[in-house]
Amino acid sequence: ADTTHIDGAAGDYFHVVEPAENEEHGMTRRPLFDSCASWWTQGTGHGDHRIALAMSAAGGRYGHVIFPGVAHGPAVRLAEALLRQFGGADGWAERVFYSDDGSTAVEVAIKMALRKYEQTHPPAPGTSLAMLAQEGCYHGDTLGCMDVAAAGDFNEGQHPWYEPRGLFLRVPRIAFRQKTLGVEWEGGSAAFDSIRDAMDVAGRLASPLYHEYTRSI
Numbered sequence: 001a002d003t004t005h006i007d008g009a010a011g012d013y014f015h016v017v018e019p020a021e022n023e024e025h026g027m028t029r030r031p032l033f034d035s036c037a038s039w040w041t042q043g044t045g046h047g048d049h050r051i052a053l054a055m056s057a058a059g060g061r062y063g064h065v066i067f068p069g070v071a072h073g074p075a076v077r078l079a080e081a082l083l084r085q086f087g088g089a090d091g092w093a094e095r096v097f098y099s100d101d102g103s104t105a106v107e108v109a110i111k112m113a114l115r116k117y118e119q120t121h122p123p124a125p126g127t128s129l130a131m132l133a134q135e136g137c138y139h140g141d142t143l144g145c146m147d148v149a150a151a152g153d154f155n156e157g158q159h160p161w162y163e164p165r166g167l168f169l170r171v172p173r174i175a176f177r178q179k180t181l182g183v184e185w186e187g188g189s190a191a192f193d194s195i196r197d198a199m200d201v202a203g204r205l206a207s208p209l210y211h212e213y214t215r216s217i
Helices: 049-061 073-087 102-120 143-147 195-199 201-205 208-216
Strands: 005-010 013-019 027-033 131-134 166-169 173-177 180-185 188-191
Touching: 102 143, 180 195, 180 208, 188 208, 201 208
Parallel strands: 131 166
Antiparallel strands: 005 013, 013 027, 173 180, 180 188
């Protein structure tokens, strides 16, 4: 397959280098909209100077700090901010656990969830626990993450230990069909007037669609 050569990125665009149509000019450079946000940059875009400066300052000051029994100011302040925003009055979260990357973070979450469930709902001998996940999901490339995703291109056949350990639900999917934006689920479909309407979660929860989703699941 052809490979896209990225020379740089800023905001929502890559800067792609490719051969010029006229060979006399050698290579040419053009912008390319990063429609998938490279998975990791959706919140800020590429090349956010604030992130670059913060990372540079932290790297120059600390290099690396291992967390067992240790802490530093930026980590504590970030944990406090996360708990203020997402902890909730109902005590949904009281602590923050830092990990290396998305895949290992999911591994940690899986282990925490299984351990918590095992303590509050002791399984009968021989019981095998499974995770609830959506069909077609992808969580990462570590072994546990692969096992909580249904068989597909990212896991099946990659190694002999792969064994799906989940109950995989077919969730509603939003897509354009013949220039019309709509949502499809098992047993039905509906159209939206705009992307804003599709992303209006509160409005959809109060609409008849919510009951259709619930019945489908």
